[in-house]
Amino acid sequence: MSDSDKNYSNGEITVVWKPGVCIHSGKCVQGLGEVFNVHARPWINIAGSSTERIIQQVDQCPSGALSYFRNEKVGKAAG
Numbered sequence: 037m038s039d040s041d042k043n044y045s046n047g048e049i050t051v052v053w054k055p056g057v058c059i060h061s062g063k064c065v066q067g068l069g070e071v072f073n074v075h076a077r078p079w080i081n082i083a084g085s086s087t088e089r090i091i092q093q094v095d096q097c098p099s100g101a102l103s104y105f106r107n108e109k110v111g112k113a114a115g
């Protein structure tokens with residue numbers, strides 16, 4: 037991860053955006069404008085949609101600039 041990478045967390049997942057990798061295809065903006073809005077600051081509004089919908093859109097980023105990881109659940113161990 038480079039210094040310019042941006043992280044956006046909604047508590048469940050963290051979306052990572054790598055500006056150096058983004059090819060500005062606009063696919064995220066067209067697909068999910070409630071979250072990805074280049075006119076807003078910050079341009080990613082992680083509260084704008086559901087976690088599953090955001091994951092779906094992140095997976096469609098053609099350059100790999102968008103990625104996500106699931107945040108650790110605090111307190112409860114699985115199994």
Ligand code: SF4
Binds near residue numbers: 065098
């Ligand atoms: S879909 Fe990916 S490459 Fe296209 S504008 Fe969004 S972040 Fe950049």
